[in-house]
Amino acid sequence: MRILIAGASSALGHATASALLDAGHDVIAVGSSADRLGLVDATGRFECDLTDLAAVEQLAAEVGELDGLLHLVGGWRGGGGLAGQSDDDWAWLEARVVGTLRNTTRAFAEAIGRSDAGVIAIISSTGVEKPTAGNANYVALKAAAEAWLAAVGHALRATPARTVVHRVKALVSDAERAAQPDREFAGFTDVTELAATLAAEFAAPAPGSANGG
Secondary structure (H helix, E strand, O other): OEEEEEOOOOHHHHHHHHHHHHOOOEEEEEEOOHHHHOOOOOOEEEEOOOOOHHHHHHHHHHHOOOOEEEEOOOOOOOOOOHHHOOHHHHHHHHHHHHHHHHHHHHHHHHHHHOOOOOEEEEEEEHHHHOOOHHHHHHHHHHHHHHHHHHHHHHHOOOOOOEEEEEEEOOEEOHHHHHHOOOOOOOOOEEHHHHHHHHHHOOOOOOOOOOOOO
């Protein structure tokens, strides 16, 4: 299968690309930095500003047919209670958390809908379940991303494609553990563990699985 990873140069992107390649898939790594993308194991690599719809549409024309989109574009800003939820932080998060998802799904959903086992997956936050003042910008936009993906699922309801949300508290890599050996990282999800979960989405779907209407 041909699977595109948006935000592939993150620690999760690296781990997921490796897991998918090990499973025999073609991996298209996409990110904003050619230098960082060069370190990702992938079948193909594309530098693209995913906040720019025209650039993403051009990317879609170059990529062609696709079976999966893993939206791993992230970033976090917060803290300081409601007073600390600045407009600058909101704009920065909105462009990455929601804007890149809107652009990539609009550009690639049609191709993925033609796949016999298409999947569009995003990473959300457990904070959506219990928002806090210091996380208000972030979790509000994560909730918006989930709502957008549900709408994408509605658009794909007549196709075999599925939409999937994985919620985590936070992510941790071996490099982060090595850099902070005294930290416990309680409740964090290891990127290799989540990568294996994402790769498993491209096995045969469970009987009766479908998008909601």
